Amino acid sequence: MTTGKDFTSDNASGAAPAILEALARANSGTALAYGDDPHTAQLTERLSEIFEHDVAVFPMFTGTAANALALSCVVPPFGAIFCHRRAHIYTSECGAPEFYTDGAKLIGLDGEGARIDPSELESAIAALGKGVTHHFQPAALSLTQATECGTLYTAASIRALSTIAHDNGLKVHMDGARFANAIAAQGVKPADITWKAGVDVLSLGVTKNGALAAEAVVFFDQSLADQARFRQKRAGQVASKMRFVSAQLLAMFKDGLWLDLAAHANAMAHRLGQAAASSGIALAFSAEINEVFLKLDRGAADRLRADGFAFHSWDPEPREGACTYRFGTSFATETADVDQLKMALARLKG
Amino acid sequence: MTTGKDFTSDNASGAAPAILEALARANSGTALAYGDDPHTAQLTERLSEIFEHDVAVFPMFTGTAANALALSCVVPPFGAIFCHRRAHIYTSECGAPEFYTDGAKLIGLDGEGARIDPSELESAIAALGKGVTHHFQPAALSLTQATECGTLYTAASIRALSTIAHDNGLKVHMDGARFANAIAAQGVKPADITWKAGVDVLSLGVTKNGALAAEAVVFFDQSLADQARFRQKRAGQVASKMRFVSAQLLAMFKDGLWLDLAAHANAMAHRLGQAAASSGIALAFSAEINEVFLKLDRGAADRLRADGFAFHSWDPEPREGACTYRFGTSFATETADVDQLKMALARLKG
Amino acid sequence: MTTGKDFTSDNASGAAPAILEALARANSGTALAYGDDPHTAQLTERLSEIFEHDVAVFPMFTGTAANALALSCVVPPFGAIFCHRRAHIYTSECGAPEFYTDGAKLIGLDGEGARIDPSELESAIAALGKGVTHHFQPAALSLTQATECGTLYTAASIRALSTIAHDNGLKVHMDGARFANAIAAQGVKPADITWKAGVDVLSLGVTKNGALAAEAVVFFDQSLADQARFRQKRAGQVASKMRFVSAQLLAMFKDGLWLDLAAHANAMAHRLGQAAASSGIALAFSAEINEVFLKLDRGAADRLRADGFAFHSWDPEPREGACTYRFGTSFATETADVDQLKMALARLKG
Amino acid sequence: MTTGKDFTSDNASGAAPAILEALARANSGTALAYGDDPHTAQLTERLSEIFEHDVAVFPMFTGTAANALALSCVVPPFGAIFCHRRAHIYTSECGAPEFYTDGAKLIGLDGEGARIDPSELESAIAALGKGVTHHFQPAALSLTQATECGTLYTAASIRALSTIAHDNGLKVHMDGARFANAIAAQGVKPADITWKAGVDVLSLGVTKNGALAAEAVVFFDQSLADQARFRQKRAGQVASKMRFVSAQLLAMFKDGLWLDLAAHANAMAHRLGQAAASSGIALAFSAEINEVFLKLDRGAADRLRADGFAFHSWDPEPREGACTYRFGTSFATETADVDQLKMALARLKG
Secondary structure (H helix, E strand, O other): OOOOOEOOOHHHOOOOHHHHHHHHHHOOOOOOOOOOOHHHHHHHHHHHHHHOOOOEEEEEOOHHHHHHHHHHOOOOOOEEEEEEOOOHHHHOOOOHHHHHOOOOEEEEEOOHHHOOOHHHHHHHHHHHOOOOOOOOEEEEEEEEOOOOOOOOOOHHHHHHHHHHHHHOOOEEEEEEOOHHHHHHHHOOOOOOOOHHHOOOEEEEEOOOOOOOOOEEEEEOOHHHHOOHHHHHHHOOOOOOOOHHHHHHHHHHOOOOHHHHHHHHHHHHHHHHHHHHHHOOOOEOOOOOOOEEEEEEEHHHHHHHHHOOOEOEEOOOOOOOOEEEEEEEOOOOOOHHHHHHHHHHHHHHHO | OOOOOEOOOHHHOOOOHHHHHHHHHHOOOOOOOOOOOHHHHHHHHHHHHHOOOOOEEEEEOOHHHHHHHHHHOOOOOOEEEEEEOOOHHHHOOOOHHHHHOOOOEEEEEOOHHHOOOHHHHHHHHHHHOOOOOOOOEEEEEEEEOOOOOOOOOOHHHHHHHHHHHHHOOOEEEEEEOOHHHHHHHHOOOOOOOOHHHOOOEEEEEOOOOOOOOOEEEEEOOHHHHOOHHHHHHHOOOOOOOOHHHHHHHHHHOOOOHHHHHHHHHHHHHHHHHHHHHHOOOOEOOOOOOOEEEEEEEHHHHHHHHHOOOEOEEOOOOOOOOEEEEEEEOOOOOOHHHHHHHHHHHHHHHO | OOOOOEOOOHHHOOOOHHHHHHHHHHOOOOOOOOOOOHHHHHHHHHHHHHHOOOOEEEEEOOHHHHHHHHHHOOOOOOEEEEEEOOOHHHHOOOOHHHHHOOOOEEEEEOOHHHOOOHHHHHHHHHHHOOOOOOOOEEEEEEEEOOOOOOOOOOHHHHHHHHHHHHHOOOEEEEEEOOHHHHHHHHOOOOOOOOHHHOOOEEEEEOOOOOOOOOEEEEEOOHHHHOOHHHHHHHOOOOOOOOHHHHHHHHHHOOOOHHHHHHHHHHHHHHHHHHHHHHOOOOEOOOOOOOEEEEEEEHHHHHHHHHOOOEOEEOOOOOOOOEEEEEEEOOOOOOHHHHHHHHHHHHHHHO | OOOOOEOOOHHHOOOOHHHHHHHHHHOOOOOOOOOOOHHHHHHHHHHHHHOOOOOEEEEEOOHHHHHHHHHHOOOOOOEEEEEEOOOHHHHOOOOHHHHHOOOOEEEEEOOHHHOOOHHHHHHHHHHHOOOOOOOOEEEEEEEEOOOOOOOOOOHHHHHHHHHHHHHOOOEEEEEEOOHHHHHHHHOOOOOOOOHHHOOOEEEEEOOOOOOOOOEEEEEOOHHHHOOHHHHHHHOOOOOOOOHHHHHHHHHHOOOOHHHHHHHHHHHHHHHHHHHHHHOOOOEOOOOOOOEEEEEEEHHHHHHHHHOOOEOEEOOOOOOOOEEEEEEEOOOOOOHHHHHHHHHHHHHHHO
8 A cells, every 4th residue: 555666646546544444334224325315414514514614515526527516606608717727627627627617718827836826817807808798707716725736825825816806706716636735734724725715615635635536515605506416416426325425525534534644645745855855856846745846857757767666747758858747645655665765866866 | 234124226225345345455556547557457358358349448436427428429419319208317317418418319208118119219210300400310329228117128129229220320328227137137148238239338337236336338339439538537537546446347247246236136126026916016017127116005105114114206106096116126135124025015905 | 572382481581671771771881899889779779668678688690599598598507498399499499409508408398289288387397396406407488479380378378387487486488489470460569478477588580570680589587688698699699790680670670560571471371271261171270370280181282382382291291191281471472372372272172 | 881980890890782782682582491592502602613622611690600610510529729819719709619619628829910830839739648638639720811910821821730730630720700801912712721721611701891791611621511500500500591691692702792892901901001100100910901900109099089080909908008909991991081090190190
């Protein structure tokens, strides 16, 4: 269950033992299908506690579906969704948001470290022009916390962006595929960086965190949730044996498991970042969660691969010269795994 | 893990122990995400053996998604899909096929026991008129095996319907949510009632069969699969840790587990059907798989419920008078469960 | 400009001279594009007068688009639209409503003379079951006035159906492709059979009435119109030189032209119906507007065609035996045209 | 019929007299509805002559719909369409391409004068990565001829871009809303800058050219046209009295009317551009067709408006300082109109 030399992604790891145990426990007796089971009911209660707010919860199988479903509940087909150019919904979902929203437009914004620059957001909203029939209508802001570059939004920066959004009639969505890592890293309460900071709906992921396949769409503004279960059903995202999805989420949110696992993954990345720095290797972004972006020459990357390490290039990889490479850690990464990589990084200098 | 008095659905049962064991075994080391893992590769090989035909396989989370994805690969948005009025895609998917196909039309046909009558199919195709611009264009036939009424198509009847479909340029889809039950009941080879009988693409379900959440779209005509993985991705149906979906399917198709579980469920239903008959209760349809449809007075149904038995009405339930009720069995139903119900049915006569 | 022997459809006739004159008059100077022109502003005023109600108006090119746009403003993608099995939206628009609504479901109801039977509507709404996640959600009722069988709904019958719809949370749409014929035939005010009878949005057609290409979506409940102009734009239905569409509509609604043209068409059909009756030919439906449905033997139909008359079969035409044939009249049909047909019908008896 | 002081757009002008005359001529007798009429048949023949190639033709009402329909026939819902950031489909159609294609992605490229830079196209295709499941798949290139900045692609530059597209498996679409202006300006044959240069499908507009409302989708690769009429129908773009759309197009393509009207509009813009230059006013782009983009101070623009001239700002208009303003001419612009503006521009210097 260790990652060994595989630093491709937190998705490459399997599931935490507690998750499999929870599945085994949930596998007792019969339960009503399609979400009318006790585990799912309990999940809503538990998340309402976690977020200190009554929430509407829809357990899902994938983060892509969670994002797309959430967005489809808050934008019309002719709506514009503002996000960062590096956002997963913008770059890596093969059109899921466009599909679920029946044709809405994602508008990619700039900003350092995959964090949207507030002035970029303001300009982009103004450029469309509310009410101009020829243009997509500004409808939603989507923030990723933690970001695709492994950086974080502070509560204050989320509030600043949300305020611009709300002032212009937009709803605010948060892609929380690595939400646990963000909470663990910032030491804030879940409420602080969500509804208290203006987030209307959250895609809450625990798969990367150590589950098999479990995500949830969490509505803080429950009036937005009216259509959710019908949209979820027509998307083929309502599990017949939903208890098994809910049980994974419940296990994560019991006794702080989600934060323990995330804190470990974060710590491993921190250690990896320090190792890189000590070898004189620059980090493209500050390593705030469980991802480290190293600037390496293509030749150095090839030598690491020859050593058996696996990782992804973050930008199109050149034949030679410098490139940014992403190294991901997970709940399953062990100190020895990182130290093994540390030694290999040190050898690159030689 | 027994059903006790719960006969609502095979979906009400949990997972077979072998499935959880398979998950635990699959939870070892890292694996490439999104389907590039060894389990998924092995699944394609295994299903090619099972079906005696090279197949393209797409592991999915739900049967609704599998049906909708399969159909979206074989019909244009202006296509008509012919199915039985009782078909799950027609009655119970809240528009998933319409969503995935971007607006295609399901046309419900009649036929005894939820089996499409070939002459109904011929008339319906003719009524639309190929090439008439005002009309949806005949594009696909969807058969459910076993049917929603717990009956079966013979290989010959599938071939008869497929021939009509192919002669008119339609593709043939099979909804195999209870495919295992059909194979176990008929004692035929999977190939016999699929590609050899003219089926182009199959939704192959093992969730009702005893998995947690695992289905697959199986293309026999691989030329139809070109778009599948992109459509699967945009639907949010590509598991990041796909090995855990594939592992469930592999476990089912190892050493005949899928058929053992299905045969047991079928046998329990058969026993239940005989018990009903011995109490003079009529069956609405012959109990060919793991579902028994009993004709009961509303009063009798209420007494069973008062006894703690759970089951669904099949048609809108009247205040009084006769109605058809569905009793489902599963891999987890025990003889004692059925015998308990048998005694209750016997008491109804008194 | 007469129809001669062509009774295929009112669409087969060209445009009334007054329409071409109106286009020539509108062709003066420049005007703001895309609907910000004086003609379009004036149209909203004029229709508000005609309907004795403030309305929101969206000029469109085709009736199919008008129907689909109207429906897309009142139903979600998982909504069910109840209409008659003979409704144009159900049979003849190649999926336009499904396309514009992003996948909503049309449910065809029965009822004599293409008029929906209220008890059919009630049953169909109940059968879906509001709130059942697996089912399309009841969302709209669509009535065609005049119907596809050339019959009419009375104000009272519209109100009865609307009441059922509204009581169940549905919106009411009217397909008024032949609305002028209905008003002319019934001698009622436009308000009587629309908003006063519970209609929320109307597709108001004047193309069949004698325009080149001009329809309008008319919202009585203006709160439903918020999305209309954006949906209209993305459908490619916002004319750049919209004044020319609006001018056609204005000309129709000036000095009662729409009713004069419709009354003439109706009268020609009435004359044709009497001619048929006097030759002992049965009418399949009462000829209440500008369409006459005659029951003829296939042989008789062939003889009429051999005489040069053109008309459509209403049902799939048999090789021999009786069939229903539709004969349409228009503003351009002349008494001599009908009398010529009358003589031919009389000859059939011989 | 002159534009006077209105330079907002060629869409602001009405219709050329020959168009109204053609409508009057077409308004004779009956014709089969929905495109089965002689005018429409003749149009296909005429355009095949004009383009020296057998073409499939679909008369449409608007350019937005023509673009969207054409694209929907050549890209899958998960396809990427490359176009210039200034392209009408990218900026001004409120999501029509996304709607008609069921969710495809428009990717805006850079390039001087609204002409796509070939290296931008190559990079963008490479960045998506053919076959990467997470990404939209490269599917089409859309060129605008003449461009939104009033500039032109040469035949050679079109061929260069088309070659890149075809080498990567993309289809090539041309938005020809001002195709006539391009042909008139370049003195080339229609074939030279379409199919001979690699264009697969053209949106051919004549509305801006001087018609009321008439566009056509023209397929050079007829194999791509199979779905077109069904998609056109479900979009509500099949005119019931299609002869009136086809008649407008036929009139344009008779005796070179389209080129005469376009040449006049172009000449008026050329005169306007020279007038600006003589007053020391810079042109943002070379005035190659019927649009002139002037760089003016906000104050100067306000003075022109105070003089009664109407025109649009091309970029968001600042409170003060320089901005680019678009002045459009049309078939109806008269020399005196331009000279009046010339005098006003000269006065700005004082």
